Amino acid sequence: MISPEYQQEYYQALLEKKTEYEGLFYVGVKTTGVFCRPTCPARKPKFENCEFYATAQQALLASYRPCQRCRPLSHPNHVSDVVRLLVEAVEKEPEKRWREEDFRQLSVDESTARRQFKKRFGMTFVEYARARRMGLALKHIRAGQTVIDTQLSAGYESSSGFRDAFARIMGAAPTLLTEDRILKASWIDTALGPMIAIASEEALYLLEFVDRRGLEREVERLRIKTRSAIIPGMTEPIRLIEQQLNEYFAGERTTFTVPLALLGSPFQQQVWEQLMKIPAGETRSYAQIAIALDRPSAFRAVAQANGANPLALVVPCHRVINSNGELGGYGGGLTRKAWLLQNEQAQVTQAQRKEQ
Incomplete structure (x- = not known):
């Protein structure tokens, strides 16, 4: 999310529909569940109902859907027919998992879709569809839907598949990536709901409840700050924190001894x-x-x-x-x-x- 010192400035730009702010931010509206560009003609929300994002992908991962009036996933001066067609198709079935046959039925070349989405939004169409699907899944979890129901509605028949998909949106390791630049992510079930743990072989970097708003952006910041890929997997610190969390919720522990990597000012x-x-x-x-x-x-x-x-x-x-x-x-x-x-x-x- 955009840092607090810029939010008032961006909110004023939203009220005045300033075109010079196009591409600098997107605003998610809590009351409607949509995200918009700065020049959206719709009625303006109250400041407390706004969340500001630097990219459209961040807004998607926070469970917001694109506004139908200002179409934030379309270039303000040029709307690609391919992009518009695919975005509309995703919104009709946001939980759909796209395959080659789906592109053929729309008479869309898969490589063209990948290239145009990458050029406009910095992500491929598959990444967009996955972000939309997983953002929606996390929204269901936040609303109280059980994990098993959420994974099935997201198109996953097994919990391991759903967990792996959630971890995959955090990043895939490049072919030549060295081992010391890989962090591993694992799902931990607790008495208060599932948590995600991210660690190296030596230390724990992140531990959060899966339904925390903004978790995806927090993971992205970690990936950038450490210059690492984050992939599904298990490390010794994750094994240790899982054991200690079980002891904590069983009333057998009040402090933790897992080695930590605290990154902050x-x-x-x-x-x-x-x-x-x-x-x-x-x-x-x-x-x-x-x-x-x-x-x-x-x-x-x-x-x-x-x-x-x-x-x-x-x-x-x-x-x-x-x-x-x-x-x-x-x-x-x-x-x-x-x-x-x-x-x-x-x-x-x-x-x-x-x-x-």
């Missing part, structure tokens, strides 16, 4: 270190963490760093609440946050009773 690193110092069963406010860092006025920056935490549960950002005692935000959802805090407090209380 120096300030973010400092905040995350403070988070890992919060004992299970306790909470801290953003202001308290800012004070602990000798930057008492930086509580908003602390909140942003807290939200950027890439390692859910391991770096316990769920233990940070508002100064007034309210839960505040949580990428995994407030229901999960409340459950995690209550469960940890119950574990600590039970342990204390045993000691007495």
Whole structure:
């Protein structure tokens, strides 16, 4: 998603339909589920209902569908008949898995489709269709649909196929890619829903609930930052975190010992270190963490760093609440946050009773 400092500027450009912003951003509208170009003629949404993206693919992976009025997947001054035909076909059946026969039925050359989509949007048609399908699948999960129902509606008969497809959208290894530039992604089932873990052979880079909004963009940032491909697979840190998560949800563990690779700014690193110092069963406010860092006025920056935490549960950002005692935000959802805090407090209380 576009960084916060640009969002007001882009929102103003959306209100004024400024053509010079074409191609700089796309806006997803939460209330309608569509994403638009800056010059869309439709009625403008409220700022709080907007999410801004640098590319159309990011909007697709966030579960938004292209607006039918401004057609954000078409060049503003030239609409390719092939592109228009295929985009409309995908919208008629967004969960469809495309094969050679499907192109023949539309009298479309597959290589032409690949080339035109790559030129216009920086992704092939197959990547577009996959992003649309998987974005829709994640939307179903976020809406409460079970994983098995979601994988079947997305066209996958096995859970392993669905999981592998989800991991494949994160990147495929180039033929000559060296082993030290490959990260592996694995699906982990937990009591609070499936999580995705990404790790090298030495350390864990990311652990998030699969239905977290913006997960795909978070994975993309990791791939770019590490200059690595992310492929399906298992590593020792993933095996270890899976074991420790099972122990955590069984009430047998409150801290994690898996080796971590924390990638962030120096300030973010400092905040995350403070988070890992919060004992299970306790909470801290953003202001308290800012004070602990000798930057008492930086509580908003602390909140942003807290939200950027890439390692859910391991770096316990769920233990940070508002100064007034309210839960505040949580990428995994407030229901999960409340459950995690209550469960940890119950574990600590039970342990204390045993000691007495």
